Amino acid sequence: MPQSHKVTLIPGDGIGPEVTQAAVRILEATGVKFEWESFAAGAEAFEKYKEYIPKELTESIERTRVGLKGPVTTPIGGGFSSINVELRKRFELFANFRPIRNLPHIPTRYPDVDLIIFRENTEGLYSGIEHEVVPGVVESLKIITEKASTRISRFAFEYARNNQRRRIHSIHKANIMKMSDGLFLRCSRAVSKEYPEITYGEHIVDNTCMQLVMNPYQYDILLMENLYGDIVSDLCAGLVGGLGLVPGANFGHECAIFEAVHGSAPDIAGKNIANPTAVLRSALLMLRHLGEHDAALKISNALDHVYRDRSKLTRDVGGTAGTSEFADAVIAAIQSQKSATLSPVH
Numbered sequence: 001m002p003q004s005h006k007v008t009l010i011p012g013d014g015i016g017p018e019v020t021q022a023a024v025r026i027l028e029a030t031g032v033k034f035e036w037e038s039f040a041a042g043a044e045a046f047e048k049y050k051e052y053i054p055k056e057l058t059e060s061i062e063r064t065r066v067g068l069k070g071p072v073t074t075p076i077g078g079g080f081s082s083i084n085v086e087l088r089k090r091f092e093l094f095a096n097f098r099p100i101r102n103l104p105h106i107p108t109r110y111p112d113v114d115l116i117i118f119r120e121n122t123e124g125l126y127s128g129i130e131h132e133v134v135p136g137v138v139e140s141l142k143i144i145t146e147k148a149s150t151r152i153s154r155f156a157f158e159y160a161r162n163n164q165r166r167r168i169h170s171i172h173k174a175n176i177m178k179m180s181d182g183l184f185l186r187c188s189r190a191v192s193k194e195y196p197e198i199t200y201g202e203h204i205v206d207n208t209c210m211q212l213v214m215n216p217y218q219y220d221i222l223l224m225e226n227l228y229g230d231i232v233s234d235l236c237a238g239l240v241g242g243l244g245l246v247p248g249a250n251f252g253h254e255c256a257i258f259e260a261v262h263g264s265a266p267d268i269a270g271k272n273i274a275n276p277t278a279v280l281r282s283a284l285l286m287l288r289h290l291g292e293h294d295a296a297l298k299i300s301n302a303l304d305h306v307y308r309d310r311s312k313l314t315r316d317v318g319g320t321a322g323t324s325e326f327a328d329a330v331i332a333a334i335q336s337q338k339s340a341t342l343s344p345v346h
């Protein structure tokens with residue numbers, strides 16, 4: 001009997017349920033067995049459980065140690081704190097891994113982009129510590145610690161060493177935030193000394209944005225604190241065809257949650273037009289994490305086929321197909337493969 005994987009599923013809200021459902025159908029078409037433990041989070045969970053992150057969800061992740069997550073809306077300028085940030089902190093998912101690669105056959109400004117962003121996921125300005133000093137004056141605390149900065153730096157350098165990557169740039173604003181970003185830099189610099197085979201560089205974040213738009217090939221791995229990682233990820237998504245395509249993973253020592261870079265996209269939610277590719281590519285990362293390399297290869301080949309064929313693409317990448325039609329096409333491409341023999345491209 002093949003092993004069955006217990007996975008915590010957080011469909012999320014907005015386009016979340018549509019894109020995660022498409023990904024789940026595709027995952028199941030590979031023949032790998034899953035036992036999904038599905039939970040709401042955020043506003044929807046609050047209605048049902050009076051908690052934004054229900055106890056049952058926390059317990060499930062503690063048990064399964066693997067999650068596949070759709071986006072969860074965070075109210076703007078008030079309301080409850082980000083569930084996404086809270087989950088990363090609660091499970092110490094300190095390393096946010098975002099590979100930025102073109103999908104073949106999608107026209108973009110640059111072909112063959114191959115970048116990785118490592119974003120520190122637990123502190124920085126996302127510590128959410130804010131208060132009103134006096135009326136009209138508000139303070140937000142940016143927390144940077146030696147422990148977290150060293151931990152994410154080591155994770156990025158280990159990844160580079162184990163995956164034959166050549167260069168890491170630490171991205172910062174230590175010219176202005178001399179103490180906080182200065183500490184982040186000192187930690188990444190110290191870790192870099194342990195990896196002499198990897199070229200280490202430092203760039204200021206605003207310059208990095210310009211450099212990425214002008215010539216993304218000069219970078220290999222970008223290492224940065226939380227807020228810069230959030231912003232630079234979306235910029236990089238724009239380099240390779242948009243938010244509908246870019247996957248992500250949140251790794252801790254105990255567990256991992258896989259989720260796309262994009263948010264809940266309220267502008268297109270409930271219309272069956274969102275692109276599930278980003279969540280699906282996140283699920284591919286999950287399959288590899290689970291050791292299901294054949295299934296990952298099957299999906300990767302199927303995606304390649306569907307993007308090459310172009311007749312079932314979603315609107316964001318120039319097609320007219322709906323979310324579910326795209327998923328059906330990927331499933332048909334999986335079923336038509338006798339065996340996965342091509343090399344992975346995604």
Ligand code: NAI
Pocket residue numbers: 015019070071072073074075084243244245259260261262263264265266267268273274275276277278316
């Ligand atoms: P967003 O990523 O939801 O949308 C930005 C733009 O990209 C929109 O035009 C949207 O239609 C498009 N887009 C996003 N995903 C797409 C997909 N799969 N297919 C096609 N088009 C797609 O960012 P926005 O609007 O800034 O945030 C909306 C909400 O999502 C906010 O409440 C935010 O806090 C939340 N959010 C949640 C995240 C998470 O759960 N990890 C991450 C980012 C934002």
